[in-house]
Amino acid sequence: MSSELSTPDVESNGGTENRAYVQSQSDCRLPMASLPRTTSDLTPINRTNSVTNNSISPNLVANIYTKERQASVLDPMSDRVSTILVWQNLIVSTRGDKKNKFHLPDIKRSKGSGPTSKVLLHNLSGAITGGLWAVMGPSGSGKSTLLNTLACRLDVNTVVQGEMRLNGAQYNNAELKRLSGYVMQDDMLNGYLSVEETLMYTAELRLPREFTYKQRRERVEEVITDLGLTHVRKAIIGLRTKQGISGSERKRLCVGMQLLNRPQLLFLDEPTTGLDSVTALDLLHTLHALAHGRSQDKAVTVVCSIHQPQSKIFNLFDSLILLKNGYTIYQGPRKQAMEVFHSAGFPCPLYTNPADHLLDVITPPRAGESHLSEEQQAAIDAALVNAQTPIQIDLKMGENKRIQQMANLPSNPLWIKQIEILFRRNMREQFRKLDVLAISLLQSIIMAVLIGTVFLQIGQSQSSIIRREPVAFFCSINQGVFGALMVINSFPVERALTLRERASGTYFASAYFTAKIIADTLVQLPVPIIFSCIVYFLVGFDLVVSKFFIFVLLIILCSVASTSIALMISAICKTTDMSVTVLPMVLEVSRLFGGFFLAPAFLPKYFAWLDGISYIKYSFVGVALTELQGLRLTCEDVKMIAYNATMSIPGNCTRTGEEIIQRQGYDSLSIGGCIAILFAFIIFCRAWAFIGVRFLKN
Numbered sequence: 222m223s224s225e226l227s228t229p230d231v232e233s234n235g236g237t238e239n240r241a242y243v244q245s246q247s248d249c250r251l252p253m254a255s256l257p258r259t260t261s262d263l264t265p266i267n268r269t270n271s272v273t274n275n276s277i278s279p280n281l282v283a284n285i286y287t288k289e290r291q292a293s294v295l296d297p298m299s300d301r302v303s304t305i306l307v308w309q310n311l312i313v314s315t316r317g318d319k320k321n322k323f324h325l326p327d328i329k330r331s332k333g334s335g336p337t338s339k340v341l342l343h344n345l346s347g348a349i350t351g352g353l354w355a356v357m358g359p360s361g362s363g364k365s366t367l368l369n370t371l372a373c374r375l376d377v378n379t380v381v382q383g384e385m386r387l388n389g390a391q392y393n394n395a396e397l398k399r400l401s402g403y404v405m406q407d408d409m410l411n412g413y414l415s416v417e418e419t420l421m422y423t424a425e426l427r428l429p430r431e432f433t434y435k436q437r438r439e440r441v442e443e444v445i446t447d448l449g450l451t452h453v454r455k456a457i458i459g460l461r462t463k464q465g466i467s468g469s470e471r472k473r474l475c476v477g478m479q480l481l482n483r484p485q486l487l488f489l490d491e492p493t494t495g496l497d498s499v500t501a502l503d504l505l506h507t508l509h510a511l512a513h514g515r516s517q518d519k520a521v522t523v524v525c526s527i528h529q530p531q532s533k534i535f536n537l538f539d540s541l542i543l544l545k546n547g548y549t550i551y552q553g554p555r556k557q558a559m560e561v562f563h564s565a566g567f568p569c570p571l572y573t574n575p576a577d578h579l580l581d582v583i584t585p586p587r588a589g590e591s592h593l594s595e596e597q598q599a600a601i602d603a604a605l606v607n608a609q610t611p612i613q614i615d616l617k618m619g620e621n622k623r624i625q626q627m628a629n630l631p632s633n634p635l636w637i638k639q640i641e642i643l644f645r646r647n648m649r650e651q652f653r654k655l656d657v658l659a660i661s662l663l664q665s666i667i668m669a670v671l672i673g674t675v676f677l678q679i680g681q682s683q684s685s686i687i688r689r690e691p692v693a694f695f696c697s698i699n700q701g702v703f704g705a706l707m708v709i710n711s712f713p714v715e716r717a718l719t720l721r722e723r724a725s726g727t728y729f730a731s732a733y734f735t736a737k738i739i740a741d742t743l744v745q746l747p748v749p750i751i752f753s754c755i756v757y758f759l760v761g762f763d764l765v766v767s768k769f770f771i772f773v774l775l776i777i778l779c780s781v782a783s784t785s786i787a788l789m790i791s792a793i794c795k796t797t798d799m800s801v802t803v804l805p806m807v808l809e810v811s812r813l814f815g816g817f818f819l820a821p822a823f824l825p826k827y828f829a830w831l832d833g834i835s836y837i838k839y840s841f842v843g844v845a846l847t848e849l850q851g852l853r854l855t856c857e858d859v860k861m862i863a864y865n866a867t868m869s870i871p872g873n874c875t876r877t878g879e880e881i882i883q884r885q886g887y888d889s890l891s892i893g894g895c896i897a898i899l900f901a902f903i904i905f906c907r908a909w910a911f912i913g914v915r916f917l918k919n
């Protein structure tokens with residue numbers, strides 16, 4: 222087709238009278254006369270005389286449609302279009318105050334009240350009516366904001382005013398989640414699972430509960446084939462630090478996860494970010510195929526925000542919404558955009574990417590020859606808006622499709638089933654992290670052997686008195702520290718992923734949390750058990766079966782308490798830096814008031830509350846009570862003790878463990894009491910962790 226293009230006399234005239242022809246394939250194919258050649262040549266044209274101020278009139282922007290000019294290349298009334306999304310007089314602004322940090326359900330979309338600091342979208346009206354849509358505009362023009370507003374995913378710090386209708390009816394987040402998919406700009410995936418596993422778990426969680434295993438598997442196979450993921454189906458996704466599948470494959474997988482339950486509407490925020498031109502084009506071909514599905518039930522309305530696509534990608538879009546500073550500059554079929562720009566006085570120059578041209582016109586370079594004043598730029602924007610014949614937005618559009626749509630709403634698996642699926646997924650992930658598990662076991666064995674050999678066979682002499690308590694204390698403070706650090710390190714990433722999955726309506730926060738607690742506890746158990754077995758026999762604690770099991774239980778509880786504290790801190794603190802600062806302080810305080818450095822009997826009254834919240838104290842006192850109760854001591858080395866230590870009065874032999882218990886004040890607690898308090902402590906920390914997971918968004 223390029224042969225049809227005669228090189229225009231653009232060079233010869235050199236001024237605003239140039240004649241230009243525009244490129245084939247793209248929309249820039251019209252011969253244009255007497256028009257400026259580049260944005261640098263532009264001066265506000267006559268049409269803009271109607272614009273009296275520097276900003277675009279909101280009324281002008283609101284009425285973009287005409288009866289003659291379709292919003293989309295597809296007829297919205299046709300059966301192929303199952304979803305029509307209409308918005309009218311949409312104003313999105315940020316709140317002035319910073320009070321509502323918590324994601325409470327009832328304030329999710331409070332309207333209009335409170336001081337506002339910045340308007341992000343200015344009185345927009347429009348409709349999405351089937352096909353592949355591009356939301357284009359310069360950086361900061363409000364593309365993501367528009368997408369998030371329509372997908373009910375805005376920050377709680379924003380206020381939405383105006384009307385939004387899905388097939389003629391108001392909609393909420395929950396309903397939209399079941400009808401639509403949303404692929405975020407940055408793909409966030411579980412790096413330990415394979416492509417196939419990720420899709421299969423998502424299918425289990427998101428497909429209606431009535432689906433059989435075979436049907437889910439078929440759906441996964443279909444998505445793998447449709448998105449060209451067959452060659453990497455068994456590949457582990459990988460982490461940033463660990464090579465996995467490629468960026469394009471990650472993006473495809475994210476799209477695939479959203480396609481599993483066949484959404485009627487698919488939002489993608491900058492799907493081509495980070496992809497090279499070939500893979501970006503590849504992905505857009507896939508999206509185009511989805512939007513023009515082979516069979517009727519596979520036609521998905523796809524809305525992508527995209528910054529500046531290459532021409533081949535641009536030509537795949539059916540319709541276009543062009544934004545600038547939160548205003549709509551153009552909305553309608555992609556092919557008509559060039560005509561509108563042409564009639565406004567901005568034809569696409571020869572060999573220019575039409576997408577580049579559109580953006581160049583609305584955002585010329587800020588410096589250099591082509592610099593335009595704000596007034597001139599506002600006049601250009603107004604000229605573009607004026608070139609489009611305004612029409613009315615009908616909020617009732619698509620009402621007839623609603624009944625069919627509601628009948629097809631999927632029902633997620635039951636809560637208990639979600640726990641089971643998430644538990645399996647969690648366990649699989651844990652087993653992929655075997656190296657971490659092995660290191661934590663090894664660390665535990667090394668510490669157990671060290672403690673066991675330092676305090677080897679302490680016996681029942683007087684010297685064992687001053688060795689029995691340190692060993693009990695060391696056993697307690699050693700527990701769960703490694704696990705706690707692991708939680709602080711890994712939980713923020715896990716939470717971000719969970720927030721994404723929950724935003725897509727994949728599962729309940731409570732189901733995720735329950736599954737996580739069960740899986741984490743099970744994986745953690747071998748560490749304190751192995752530690753206890755090694756230490757108990759090396760140190761030579763009292764060989765009574767009940768004492769041994771109580772010792773193991775106390776060590777397990779201490780270990781779980783430690784990781785529970787870390788989980789609570791990690792869930793409540795907004796950043797990893799904050800968690801990393803708070804956790805060591807809490808652990809240190811717990812150690813200080815752990816009952817060893819200062820026995821409960823000698824603790825100042827004003828520190829009693831700190832003493833009360835130190836989980837280490839209950840573990841230590843519990844272990845000490847277990848060992849000391851019923852213990853008989855010999856008096857052979859009584860003189861040596863009197864000489865070397867302060868624990869015994871010279872010549873005074875301590876004969877029973879009970880004497881030590883009384884002297885140190887351990888009798889203020891019982892073994893059962895210590896166990897109960899540790900249980901309560903774990904429940905308390907986990908309850909707060911759940912509150913953090915459920916209500917804290919960032």
Ligand SMILES: Nc1ncnc2c1ncn2[C@@H]1O[C@H](COP(=O)(O)OP(=O)(O)OP(=O)(O)O)[C@@H](O)[C@H]1O
Pocket residue numbers: 315339341358359360361362363364365366367376378379526528
């Ligand atoms: N929650 C918020 N609070 C304050 N300002 C916001 C908020 N969300 C968006 N903005 C501002 O609104 C404007 C539009 O942001 P948005 O992310 O929608 O732009 P965008 O067109 O998607 O840009 P990009 O191409 O860079 O992704 C920006 O100036 C941004 O700083």
Ligand SMILES: [Mg+2]
Pocket residue numbers: 364365366490491526
């Ligand atoms: Mg964006």
